[in-house]
Amino acid sequence: MTNRNAHRTLGAAAACALAAMTAAPLLAADDTLIPRDVLFGNPDKASPSLSPDGQRLAFLAPVDDVLNIWVAPADSPSAAVPVTNDTDRGIRTYFWSYDNVHVLYLQDKGGDENWRVYSTNVATHETIDLTPMDGVAAQIQQVSDKFPGEILIGINDRVPQFHDIYRVNIGTGDRALVQENNGYLGYVTDDDYNVRFATRFTDDGGSELFRNDDSEFTPFLKIPMEDSLTTNPMGFDRSGDILYFIDSRGRNTAALTTLDLQTGEQAVIADDAHADLSDVMVHPTKKNIEAVAFTRLRKDWVIVDDALKPDFAYLRKIADGDIEVISRTHDDTKWVVAYLLDDGPVQYYLYDRPARTAKFLFTNRSQLEGLPLSKMRPVAIPSRDGYDLVSYLTLPRNTELVGDHPRSPLPMVLFVHGGPWARDNWGYHPYHQWLANRGYAVLSVNYRGSTGLGKDFLNAGNKEWAGRMHDDLIDAVNWAVDHQFADPNRVGIMGGSYGGYATLVGLTFTPDEFACGVDIVGPSNIVTLLNTIPPYWAPAVEIFKKRVGDHTTPEGQAFLEARSPLSRVDQISKPLLIAQGANDPRVKQTESDQIVEAMQRKGIPVTYVLYPDEGHGFRRPENSTSFTAVAEAFLAEHLGGRYEPIGRDFDGSTITVPVGADEIPGLAGALTR
Numbered sequence: 001m002t003n004r005n006a007h008r009t010l011g012a013a014a015a016c017a018l019a020a021m022t023a024a025p026l027l028a029a030d031d032t033l034i035p036r037d038v039l040f041g042n043p044d045k046a047s048p049s050l051s052p053d054g055q056r057l058a059f060l061a062p063v064d065d066v067l068n069i070w071v072a073p074a075d076s077p078s079a080a081v082p083v084t085n086d087t088d089r090g091i092r093t094y095f096w097s098y099d100n101v102h103v104l105y106l107q108d109k110g111g112d113e114n115w116r117v118y119s120t121n122v123a124t125h126e127t128i129d130l131t132p133m134d135g136v137a138a139q140i141q142q143v144s145d146k147f148p149g150e151i152l153i154g155i156n157d158r159v160p161q162f163h164d165i166y167r168v169n170i171g172t173g174d175r176a177l178v179q180e181n182n183g184y185l186g187y188v189t190d191d192d193y194n195v196r197f198a199t200r201f202t203d204d205g206g207s208e209l210f211r212n213d214d215s216e217f218t219p220f221l222k223i224p225m226e227d228s229l230t231t232n233p234m235g236f237d238r239s240g241d242i243l244y245f246i247d248s249r250g251r252n253t254a255a256l257t258t259l260d261l262q263t264g265e266q267a268v269i270a271d272d273a274h275a276d277l278s279d280v281m282v283h284p285t286k287k288n289i290e291a292v293a294f295t296r297l298r299k300d301w302v303i304v305d306d307a308l309k310p311d312f313a314y315l316r317k318i319a320d321g322d323i324e325v326i327s328r329t330h331d332d333t334k335w336v337v338a339y340l341l342d343d344g345p346v347q348y349y350l351y352d353r354p355a356r357t358a359k360f361l362f363t364n365r366s367q368l369e370g371l372p373l374s375k376m377r378p379v380a381i382p383s384r385d386g387y388d389l390v391s392y393l394t395l396p397r398n399t400e401l402v403g404d405h406p407r408s409p410l411p412m413v414l415f416v417h418g419g420p421w422a423r424d425n426w427g428y429h430p431y432h433q434w435l436a437n438r439g440y441a442v443l444s445v446n447y448r449g450s451t452g453l454g455k456d457f458l459n460a461g462n463k464e465w466a467g468r469m470h471d472d473l474i475d476a477v478n479w480a481v482d483h484q485f486a487d488p489n490r491v492g493i494m495g496g497s498y499g500g501y502a503t504l505v506g507l508t509f510t511p512d513e514f515a516c517g518v519d520i521v522g523p524s525n526i527v528t529l530l531n532t533i534p535p536y537w538a539p540a541v542e543i544f545k546k547r548v549g550d551h552t553t554p555e556g557q558a559f560l561e562a563r564s565p566l567s568r569v570d571q572i573s574k575p576l577l578i579a580q581g582a583n584d585p586r587v588k589q590t591e592s593d594q595i596v597e598a599m600q601r602k603g604i605p606v607t608y609v610l611y612p613d614e615g616h617g618f619r620r621p622e623n624s625t626s627f628t629a630v631a632e633a634f635l636a637e638h639l640g641g642r643y644e645p646i647g648r649d650f651d652g653s654t655i656t657v658p659v660g661a662d663e664i665p666g667l668a669g670a671l672t673r
Contacts, residue, residue, distance in 0.1 A: 031398070032372050033644050034437045036632070039430045040624040042067055042090070043364040047326070048336050048348050050074060051100045052145070052284075054329035056122065057336075057350075057361075058083075058096065058103055065621070065652075066090045069103055071122045074334070074350070077361055083122045089619055098148035098330075102170050104130075106140070111583045111615020113137060113534070117153055119170040128173050133157045137536055141165055144191040145285065145330065152178065152193055154186070160535035167193060184210075184217075185539040188243075190236050191287075197233065200539060205546030209233065223249065225546055229421055230254040230276060230455045238287040246277050252454040256280065256292050270294075270302055276452045281308070284328050295452055297378035297390060298322065298426045311353060318358045319347050322427065336361070340427045342376035344368055372397045374436040378426050381445070381479045383472050387460070390453060391476055392424055393485065394432040394442040405484035411639040412441040412486035414477055414506075414514075418497030420461060420469065423450040431494075434628060439641040440492075441485050447472035462547045465526065466505045466563040473502060474513060489515065490639045494631075496520035496617055497587060504565035504595065507572050516575040516638040518631050521587045521616055524595035525567075526560040527551050534585045569598040575663070577607045577634045579627055581614030596659055607634065607660030607667070614654075626653035633664050646670040 046067075048059040057074045060067045063082045067090030072080030084091060086107065094105035103122060106115045117138050120127045131138040131153060141152035141163075151170060154163030162181035169175070179187060179195045185207075188197035198210040198217050205225035210217035223231045230248035234256075237244070241261050248254040255271030270277070272294035279293035283305075290305040291312075299322045303309050315323055321339035328335050335351040337358065345363035352359075363369065374397045380388040400407045413435050417424045424444040432442045446453060447469050449461020461469050473493075480486035493506040493514045500522015507517045523529040530544055530551040549563070550556030561567050576599075580592040592608065599606045609630055611623050618624045629649040636643035646666050650673070661668040 032437075033642060034371055034373075034433070036434065036625045036628050036644065036649055037621070038365070038367045038371070039434050040628055041621045043345075044366050045070075045348075045362050046346075046364045047094070048077075048361060049094075049096055049327040050329050050334055050336055051096050052098050052330040053100045054331070054334045055100065058094070058122075060091060060094070062090075067092065069094055069105065069120065071103070083125050084118075084120050084127060085125075090621075092619070095143070097151070097170055098143070098145045099170070100148075104140075104151070104170060106138075108615070109583075110613045111581050111617075111619060113585045113615060115139070117168075119173075121171075128171075130168050130170065130173050130175075131155055132173075135160075137534070139163055141187065142189040142191075142193060144193060146191050147193060150193075152189055154181075156536050161538040163536065165189070165195060183539075188233050188235070190240050191238075192240070194240075196236075196240075199232070201228065201542045203542060205542050207232075226455055226459050228543065229451065229458060229547075234280070235282075236287070238285070244280075244289070248276070248455045252456050253277075253294075254455070256289065270304060272296075272300075272302075274454075276454060278452055279324075281325060284330055284332055295425060297380070310356070311351075314356050315351065315358065318349060321347065342427055342429075343373040343433075344428065346428070372437070373428075373433050376426055376429065376432060381476050383448075383475050385468075387448060387457060387472070389472055389476055390424075390446045390450075392426060392429075392432070392444045393480070394429070394436045395485070396436045396439050396441070399441075406441075409481070409484045409487040410441040411439065411490035411641055412443060412477075412480055412492070413635065413639070414473060414491065414493045415442055415444045416473065416493065416495030416499035416502040417444060417446075417450070418495065418499050419451070420447070420449045420465075420498040421451050421458070423452045434632075435635075435641075438632060438636070438643070440635070440639065441480065443476060443480055443486075445473055445476040447476075463549055463559075465501070465548060466509055466565075470502065470505050470509060473506070474510060477513065492516045492518070492635060492639050494518035494520075495522070497522065500587075501565070504576075507574055507576055508565040508568035509571070511571050511573050514574060516577075516635070518577045518579070518634065519592075520579045520627075521581060521584055521592075522578075523564075523587050523591045525564040525591065527557050527564065528594070529587065529591060530560075532588050532590070566595050566598060569595060569604070570602055572599065572604050575605065575634070575638050577609070577631060577664070579609040579618075579631075580611070581616060581618065582610060582612045583615045586616045600659065605660060605663050607663045608658050610656045610658055612654055612656065620653075622652035623654060626650045626655045629670075630655075630657075630664060630667060633666055637665055 042062045046060045058071045061070050068082045068084045070080040071083050091105045102119050114137050117130045136157045139154035141154045143151050153168050156163045164181050165179040166175040167178050184198040185200045187195050207223045207228045209221040211220035227248045234244040243259045245257045246254045247257040254276035256269040256277050258267045270292045275294040275296040278295040281291040290308050291303050293301045319339040321341040324338040326338050337349045337351050339347040345365040345368045348361040349358040374394050377393045381391050423446050435442045481488045493503045500519040503517040503519040506514045549560040596608045629646045
């Protein structure tokens with residue numbers, strides 16, 4: 001390994017976090033191997049939601065191992081019955097309509113992300129496809145209590161690049177055109193279903209807001225490039241005269257602000273010096289801001305409306321974990337509250353506000369209760385040029401600490417988040433728990449370019465793919481090695497999407513740093529990636545040119561080719577596992593195919609796992625479980641962690657292994673069972 005002696009100075013934030021980590025011993029040893037299907041299978045019950053009138057409770061739960069929507073009387077969750085009949089991919093996203101009769105949900109086919117919107121009558125169980133068009137990626141534009149039987153949907157059936165806005169009857173599927181889109185990224189609509197503003201990116205990578213004046217869109221507000229990912233309108237107050245913004249203009253972190261459309265007056269509701277706005281609670285009918293959240297190491301709620309202070313004071317006593325209010329009745333007398341833990345399932349409660357009592361509903365994964373799960377530790381790791389890299393470290397539960405580090409360094413997996421314009425957060429993470437249970441330290445890093453930590457940190461990642469963004473990952477590994485959390489000879493890198501790209505970069509740009517890599521739907525060539533983006537991403541292409549690189553010019557192409565792992569295939573000297581969904585619309589199968597083919601031409605071993613019914617990641621539990629079975633055997637072979645044999649974890653999966661089945665112990669045999 002190289003560069004392991006660099007940057008040994010521990011920043012103050014990191015020192016504080018380490019002190020907290022070592023203040024109490026870890027729990028006693030427990031050698032239980034948690035079955036993969038417990039970690040990656042379907043939840044028992046998830047995403048509970050009250051009907052607006054508070055009479056019914058809906059949630060997601062399996063029917064024949066496929067997630068569907070169940071509905072029960074709110075006071076009797078055990079009486080729930082399934083109201084939908086999805087038999088394939090399972091439903092993940094749904095919500096109640098304001099008529100209290102229908103639930104609406106989104107579903108695609110095989111991971112192609114061509115979303116359709118469905119409406120189900122909870123009494124008759126009749127389901128209507130509201131967007132029955134092939135090759136269309138529908139979007140929910142607006143839902144309003146003023147029109148309980150209708151919603152606004154964006155549909156790109158006329159021009160694939162642009163979504164026209166339709167008003168759709170959720171009981172019949174009848175639709176009427178509200179706004180034809182001939183060039184905008186999207187629209188801002190209000191509760192009266194009026195199209196108030198349009199947005200689009202500008203040639204310099206900034207964005208612009210256009211006001212709808214008598215059906216003519218006129219320039220209203222320009223947002224500079226450095227603020228374009230951290231400033232955008234969020235909706236209106238009840239009057240429609242106040243526009244809420246998440247806004248980083250004139251500051252580093254994104255605040256919650258208001259703009260009075262009548263007077264032009266602007267005001268800051270809440271801000272934080274260290275983190276962007278990450279969540280907002282808005283009253284269901286009054287539409288005033290009640291609470292906001294900022295997330296640096298962990299989520300921190302700030303109460304804006306004093307009326308909520310007694311509620312939060314009571315709820316903080318009910319259970320541990322970060323609080324999320326995930327559903328509220330129209331009269332705001334009942335809430336569904338979730339408590340997010342790092343070492344256990346989500347706990348759901350039904351909260352009666354007038355009575356100030358909380359009744360336990362259920363957890364999302366009852367099989368996790370009582371299992372030897374590990375704590376996730378937030379830590380700020382110093383980068384070589386002075387940034388604090390907000391990171392999350394999980395150690396095996398039976399790790400014995402001596403002072404501020406394990407008695408012996410551990411094999412470690414650097415698990416890199418996708419995006420890159422996203423972030424890791426504290427909480428239960430199935431990959432962290434799986435890997436820690438198998439004996440690995442697990443480290444996730446918010447490298448520069450990650451969101452939520454201020455625009456300076458976000459913009460520091462511009463055109464730094466395989467550059468300083470990767471330096472941050474190396475700095476974090478060096479920190480883990482220097483503080484004896486990680487064995488320098490047994491560090492693997494793993495991730496999906498951008499995290500998959502980072503894995504390929506790790507094995508091609510810094511081949512001596514990692515012992516192996518697991519790439520999940522990662523791009524291998526940035527030029528081909530940007531040349532094949534979905535058509536409805538075209539209005540945002542300028543953001544890619546300015547923040548990643550310009551794939552349309554010879555100079556830009558040369559720059560991006562130099563930052564692409566495909567151009568350095570001959571540098572790969574460590575074992576590599578690649579996984580891909582055949583229907584991925586963002587990172588096409590070609591991205592994995594081309595690097596596998598290049599490795600084969602050069603005689604470099606690789607294992608390639610391909611799923612014909614998946615897209616950008618693995619949604620079917622059978623596929624997730626089968627992939628982790630393969631990855632577990634791979635990591636055990638090259639990092640030395642614990643391993644549960646594949647057994648029957650391929651049952652029901654569509655896994656194929658076009659290349660390299662013999663490279664992983666037990667894989668070839670499992671495929672023939």
